[in-house]
Amino acid sequence: MSSTPDSATAPQTAPADADNLVVIARQAILDDKRAVFGYELFDRVTAANCHTAASDAAMLFNALCYAGSEALGGKKTVFINCTHESLAGGHLELIHPEKVVLEVPTFGADATPEQIAQLIPTMQALRTRGFRLAFNQEVLRRAYASWLPLASFIKLDMQAIKPELAEPLVKYVQANCQATLVAEKVETAEQHERMAALGVKLFQGYWFAHPSTVKAQTIRPSQAIIIQLINLVRQQASTAEIEDLLKKDPTLSFNLLRFINSSGFGLSCEITSFRHAVMILGLKKLFRWAALLLTTSSKDGAPPAVGQTAVVRGRLMELLAAELLPKEECDNAFVVGVFSLLDSMLNMPMERALESVALPESVQDALLHNKGVFAPFLELTKACESGDDEAFARTANALHLSNRQVNWAHLQALTWAESLTAEA
Structure with missing residues (x-):
């Protein structure tokens, strides 16, 4: 049958x-x-x-x-x-x-x-x-x-x-x-x-x-509005402030409500309020969701490979940071990696791109000045990406990470990013 x-x-x-x-x-x-x-x-x-x-x-x-x-x-x-x-x-x-x-x-x-x-x-x-x-x-x-x-x-x-x-x-x-x-x-x-x-x-x-x-049919929000959402989340804005942004952009709010009401969440009742959706998802998951949307939101401008590379960098930095830094810093490592190509995704200088996003000083130091706690992680991530053996060996040794640790993390990051952007 x-x-x-x-x-x-x-x-x-x-x-x-x-x-x-x-x-x-x-x-x-x-x-x-x-x-x-x-x-x-x-x-x-x-x-x-x-x-x-x-x-x-x-x-x-x-x-x-x-x-x-x-x-x-x-x-x-x-x-x-x-x-x-x-x-x-x-x-x-x-x-x-x-x-x-x-x-x-x-x-x-x-x-x-x-x-x-x-x-x-x-x-x-x-x-x-x-x-x-x-x-x-x-x-x-x-x-x-x-x-x-x-x-x-x-x-x-x-x-x-x-x-x-x-x-x-x-x-x-x-x-x-x-x-x-x-x-x-x-x-x-x-x-x-x-x-x-x-x-x-x-x-x-x-x-x-x-x-x-x-x-x-996909209904993709603009990158600018997603950056505004990420900005609010990083500032730990109130639910009311986030709700106001969702009300201003129907594509963003539509995607959020459809996502949270999906079978994957297993909720017993339908969520129709933006406020309720934000409260259930929580700021950490809301940030993750918005960051993934950012890299797959535009069919024009930056080529798809840029968004995929950004996701690889974010995930790889998150995995490497988890080996050495406190858990709360792993999200910031993810931000550094994903936003390291923000200038290419938005087609503007990095300084100007970061003006619209509230980020911790340690994140800005890495992105703008290649300094601070995340700078060597970003350099190692770029070395993995380019195949620069000399830079790879120098930064891995400086962070006391073995080749096996870095290569395994890179493989995981590549697989994750490829699958996330497969339908973008």
Whole structure:
């Protein structure tokens, strides 16, 4: 059986609007009574009449900002495919974990015990924050025994499992962990009946429903108004002051209300007041949201690569600062990195660009004079970006950071930034 596209699917959009179109595919996950338990979301990028799927949790940021809650999943649980690097991404700080399941892939056949063990602290931290984790049947291999206690869901691929192995696999899961089983890629009634008879309660696959697409036009606020919002947040302005700014710009307020009412937040009631939205989000998350919008807000002027590079710098500086500086300074490190290309994004000298933004003196010292506590972090970040080995070695040594620490942080920052700007 296959589903027809639901009413949330937007009509075809004119080619001229293609750059402002977000396309998300979703496939239902049903319970044993054929009721919808949740939806798995897939990022869909249309180009030259073909579709490619991007598998990364950061896709959720664009999905929730632009596609809307009811269109994506309503109040149902949402399953999102992740990469290992994206599990540490700051975008997950913007998502309420109650209705989100993160699908974590296993490593390849040549995975080492060290690789498998290295990811456990990150996954444990996500579980502590309330996220549920899903794994495929590869997690049942002996090498992944340490992952099993972290599993809330385990997906069994009906196209990869021989029929005679279904029963022993199900019994193994039932005996060794508390995870809920999901039979996925179910394409025949026989497969469904076999798994249901073994006690499996959740099902996904073409026999029930093909993925349907949800399309939405992006409505992007101007960079100037986002900078004003960041300015207010950095000044720790009152809720009333922030509310006044939101009232003046319908695109900014529209994006905020759509984001906070999305399924990722898991709120039980709809938020219609700007004041209420600001209070629920809080200044720290409001700043993060605005900073991400800033780098993806303009289709004209600065090329997209500038915004992406700014995000890489911000995230990399945040990760490096976390190794050496107090936690409260990590946000300022993020600001230095993101705003280090503000002159290019706004097409004006840095001094003039910073006149409109209230920033701590330590941040301005780094951006304007290459001095202060953040200056060596910014220099190291630029060295990573340019491949300047001499500057890299000098600044890394000065900060007492190993090559491994810096390279791992750089990889995480690159992955995070690429996924965040994939739909920009």
